Amino acid sequence: MKVLIVDDEKHVREAVRYFVPWEKHGIKDIYEATNGQEAIAIILEQQPAIVFTDMRMPLVDGAELLEWLHGHAPHTKTIVISGYQDFNYVKPAIVYGGMDYLLKPLNSRQLIEAAERAFQLWQEEKRERERVCRQNIQLNVLRPLYWDKVLSDLVSGNASFPELEVSLSAEFGMSRKADRCRVAVCSLQAGGCRLLQRFQGDVQLASFVLANVCNEIMAPHRSGYAFRCWQTGVDIAILSWDGVDKIEQQLHQMNESFQRVYGVQMEFGLSRVHAFPQGLQAAFEQARQGLSERNLLHKEGRIHLFREAARASGSEKDCAFQAPLEPLRIALLSGDPERMGRTVDEWAQHLSARTTLTEAGFNRLHEDLRSVFLRRNPEEEVHFELCYDEQGWFSLEGWREQLKAQLLRLTKESRLTQTPDSRLVLEIRDYLDQNYHQEMTLQHIAERFFVSRENISRKYKQVTEENLSDYLTRLRIxxxxxxxxNTELRLAQIAELVGYEDEKYFSRVFKKATGQTPRDSRKG
Structure with a gap:
């Protein structure tokens, strides 16, 4: 607490300083002023908790100071010290919340009691303000989560609009006369998760940030609201209830902001116009279908309108995936890497001749692939993904190579468990995966697994067709x-984190492996 004593008589200020036990209350900062004008300047700068003030002073008197305090520092506690019992002097103290009115000459006991009451009340009110502040912080944290859940339930048909109408109007300025709506949705999984890399894979944080960007664009018009969606396959949903004809323009503005700040753009599915609120659920489903049925080969726009015809022709599109599935099943069962590679190449060539490939079709394909492989080896963890280029467009070439590598890895690991040498190599590789950041020599590995250095090298190369040192370097890079x-760490720190004590040596290894220096890689 800070204290200010305001009186044009020096001996009164000294008396207050002398009698009040400041140390008992931990008060060290005590300021003085000779009139209300000086007091106001000190209050603005120091914000004292307690003000002792005289009533009759030059320039700005006590009544004017009390009135000013009431309007500009309402939490400050005031104690009036005056030589007058005239009601005209007492009245301001009452009107503007003075705690005590003490008459001169000062009675030390009364002064101490008045000061301690002021100290106690200020501390109690301070604790209450802090409690309310903490509560408000918690509410502000929880409020977006609450509305994310409510709006997710609303668009999915699990909440009643009439029960929410009043609160929606109060929270978002939703017009009570709104009778049309459109819904847009996007998924952070589209575009190769490049944005997620910026947020270290934190979907909730990335969704929160993107929703805020969307709302900054929509807020001036109070035409809609973006929220983190709790429904499967959708990370952000945007509900537009006013100016539905402008939603496409707003989506373009959002992507411009994403591009400017994060270097990415998002894929949006957008519904048709529906009656509000009756058509809200249908609009949400259309937006989801617009996103999942978008043509991955179409690279001329990021906003995908719902099209009934696209959904109706889904079975025809699936044929593009199903036709080569049987040859791939046979290749998988054979366990022959070359045969699998040829089959995937033929499949990719077959797909490249198509004019339409949808994300939904690829997802169904991946489920079929997963079931085929799990039928062969139920204990394997299988996960297939789409592949995107630097601009966030789907890359059939990248998907082909990714699929070949995944199938080769899974098949190789299936073979690796068949012999003692293979199991040893798997254990070594798992050890490297967990400890790549430590100093790692062939002798160290040999001693850990009780095998000679020569045997370790030979067996690892026989089983994996790769040198152990090459695998460790590739892993570290x-x-x-x-x-x-994804970080701002210095090169020396990164080198140490991946197992290189010498930054220069790390840079040489990195450039040899990638063709770029670490600095160039970070810039790119």
Missing amino acids: SKAKLLLQ
Whole structure:
């Protein structure tokens, strides 16, 4: 607490300083002023908790100071010290919340009691303000989560609009006369999760940030609201209830903002116009279908309107995936890497001749692939993904290579468990995966697994067709790339985190492996 004593008589100020036990209450900052004008300047700068003030002073008197305090520092506690019992002097103290009115000459006991009451009340009110502040912070944190859940339930048909109409109007300025709506949705999984890399894979944080950007664009018009959606396959949903004809323009503005700030653009599915609120659920489903049925080969726009014809022709599109599935099943069962590679190449060539490939079709394909492989090896963890280029467009070439690598890895790991040498190599590789950041020599590995250095090298190469040192280097460089792209750590720190004590040596290894220096890789 800070204290201010305001009186044009020096001996009164000294008396207040002398009698009040400041140390008992931990008060060290005590300021003085000779009139209300000086007091106001000190109050603005120091914000004292307690003000002792005289009533009759030059320039600005006590009554004017009390009135000013009431309007500009309402939490400050005031104690009036005056030599007058005239009601005209007492009245301001009553009107503007003075705690006590003490008459001169000062009675030390009364002064101390008045000061301690003021100290106690200020501390109690301070604790209450802090409690309310903490409560408000919690509410502000929870409020977006609450509305995310409510609006997710509303668009999915699990909440009643009439029960929410009043609160929606109060919270978002939703017009009670709104009778049309459109819904747009997007998924952070589209576009190769490039934005997620910027947020270290934190979907909730990335969704929160993107929703805020969307709302900054929509807020001036109070035409809609973007929220984190709790429904499967959708991370952000945008409900537009006013100016539905402008939603496409707003989506373009959002993507411009994403591009400017994060270097990415999002894929949006957009519904047709529906009656509000009756058509809200249908609009949400249309937006989801517009996103999942978008043509991945179409690279001329990020906003995908719902089209009934596209959904109706889904079975025809699936034929593009199903036709080569049987040859791939046979290739998988054979366990022959070359045969699998040829089959995937033929499949990719077959798909490249199509004019339409949808995300929904690929997702169904991946489920079929997963079931085929799990039928062969139920214990394997299988996960297939789409592949995107630097601009966030789907890459059939990338998907082909990714699929071949995934199938080869899974088949190789299936073979690796068949012999003692294979199991040993798997254990070594798992150890490297967990400890790549430590100093790692062939002798160290040999001693850990009780095998000679020569045997370790030979067996690892026989089983994996790769040198152990090459695998460790590739692993470390892969981890270094992630750190370069997603952190601001210094090169020396990154080198140490991936197992290189010498920054210069790390840079040489990195450039040899990637063709770029670490600094160039970070810039790119």
